[in-house]
Amino acid sequence: MKAETQKTVRNVLKRIVTNAIPVRWRSASPMPGGGDRKSFSRGSSGYDVVARVEYEPGDDPRDIDWAATAQTGGQVVLTTQYMEPRDIKVFVLVDTNPTMDFGTARVNKRELAAELAGSIIKSADETKDRVGFVAYCDHGISAQLSPRTASAALLPALVSLIEADGSKTGATSGLTAALSTLPRKKSLVFIISDFLHLTDAEKKAIKRTGHAHDVVCLALQDRRERELPAPTGWWPELLTVRDIRTGQRQSIWLTKKNRRTFSENFQRHCDALMSFLKDAHCDRAVFSTEEGEAAIPKIMRLFSGHRT
Numbered sequence: 001m002k003a004e005t006q007k008t009v010r011n012v013l014k015r016i017v018t019n020a021i022p023v024r025w026r027s028a029s030p031m032p033g034g035g036d037r038k039s040f041s042r043g044s045s046g047y048d049v050v051a052r053v054e055y056e057p058g059d060d061p062r063d064i065d066w067a068a069t070a071q072t073g074g075q076v077v078l079t080t081q082y083m084e085p086r087d088i089k090v091f092v093l094v095d096t097n098p099t100m101d102f103g104t105a106r107v108n109k110r111e112l113a114a115e116l117a118g119s120i121i122k123s124a125d126e127t128k129d130r131v132g133f134v135a136y137c138d139h140g141i142s143a144q145l146s147p148r149t150a151s152a153a154l155l156p157a158l159v160s161l162i163e164a165d166g167s168k169t170g171a172t173s174g175l176t177a178a179l180s181t182l183p184r185k186k187s188l189v190f191i192i193s194d195f196l197h198l199t200d201a202e203k204k205a206i207k208r209t210g211h212a213h214d215v216v217c218l219a220l221q222d223r224r225e226r227e228l229p230a231p232t233g234w235w236p237e238l239l240t241v242r243d244i245r246t247g248q249r250q251s252i253w254l255t256k257k258n259r260r261t262f263s264e265n266f267q268r269h270c271d272a273l274m275s276f277l278k279d280a281h282c283d284r285a286v287f288s289t290e291e292g293e294a295a296i297p298k299i300m301r302l303f304s305g306h307r308t
Contacts, residue, residue: 005162008111012158016118017296019303020126023088023188025214055079088188089147090124091132092117092157093178095193096142096166098244102222105290109220112289113192114161116218116299120190121157123303125150129188133157134181136174137166138197144181176205182213191282192218194225195273197245203276210281216302217282219273222289226266228252228259 001009055064055077063079072078094117100110107115117133124131132147133156143160145153175193182189189209195217198206209215231237231254240251252258270286277284285302287295 001159002163005159008114008162009155009158012111012114012118012162015115015292016122017299018119018122018126019300021090021120021123021188021303023127023214025088025186053079087127088129089132089183089185090120090129090150091134091147091182091187091189092120093134093136093175093189093191094161095137095175095191095195096135096161096164097137097194098166099194099196100166100220102225102244103289104222104224105288106292107289109194109222109289110162112220112287113218114158116192116287117161117190118154118158119299121150121154125154131157132181133160134178135161135164136178137164138174140172140174141177141181142166142174173199173202173205175202179205179209182209184212187213189213189215190218191215192220194220196269198273198276203280206277206282207280215280215282217277217284218302219270219284219286220289221270221286226288227263228254230254230259 059079065078065080068078068080069076094113096110100113101108103109103111121131121133129150130147131145131150131153133143133145133153134141135143142164145156145160175191175198191206206215206217228239237254238251239254240249242249252262274284283302285298287298
């Protein structure tokens with residue numbers, strides 16, 4: 001591990017927030033010693049049958065096992081009790097495109113992504129759920145970890161995220177490829193990105209995933225993406241900016257009109273993104289690079305018991 005990476009990882013670990021993520025639905029893949037979740041259910045088709053018990057007033061009549069009841073000669077009405085699989089799989093997909101290296105405040109977006117990814121992984125450890133990790137960019141997958149215990153995933157995921165090369169070349173969208181690695185069975189999926197340049201194919205892939213899995217999108221941004229700086233004097237100043245993706249430079253006069261137009265354009269982008277994610281059945285939250293302790297309540301709300 002590079003010395004610079006070690007320093008960044010230490011700083012990230014100091015800012016990790018942990019809180020169990022209650023999930024009301026269950027995976028269909030039970031694992032011995034799985035997460036701290038309810039283990040018994042009545043009438044859940046597809047689960048393993050563990051017992052047949054006598055029907056009691058108030059029980060759901062749909063749970064009656066008529067074949068087993070018939071074997072008693074009709075003397076005892078039996079219902080079926082099932083074992084719910086207790087673990088789920090959590091997947092963390094993180095954007096490592098060059099735009100994620102932008103930041104003008106506390107950290108850049110890649111480091112903020114590392115803090116959020118670390119919080120998700122560490123929180124999954126609270127319920128002993130297994131975690132898979134994928135770092136991706138526009139041109140493919142930068143790094144990938146198969147599902148494993150959260151404690152085993154944390155450090156490799158952070159190192160992979162921090163050191164991933166977002167400038168690699170290839171013909172395949174990394175986000176689309178990352179989503180295609182998800183299992184068919186319902187999983188809890190976190191996508192961490194600035195979502196600045198989604199293609200139509202990527203939007204379709206997100207929609208498909210949102211219908212098959214429980215998807216949470218964490219949109220990252222920087223203050224200078226939302227607004228231009230104010231001029232230092234009473235007269236307009238000329239600001240030169242560079243597009244991280246293309247390297248092209250553009251000069252902008254810092255007039256009130258230009259600053260207002262810049263902010264309005266970014267707000268329209270954000271509104272359109274949130275609307276799209278809502279239509280795609282994805283939960284969503286926005287985090288900014290200047291946020292420190294202020295981001296913790298948002299993370300805790302995100303991890304509260306609203307997962308259905």
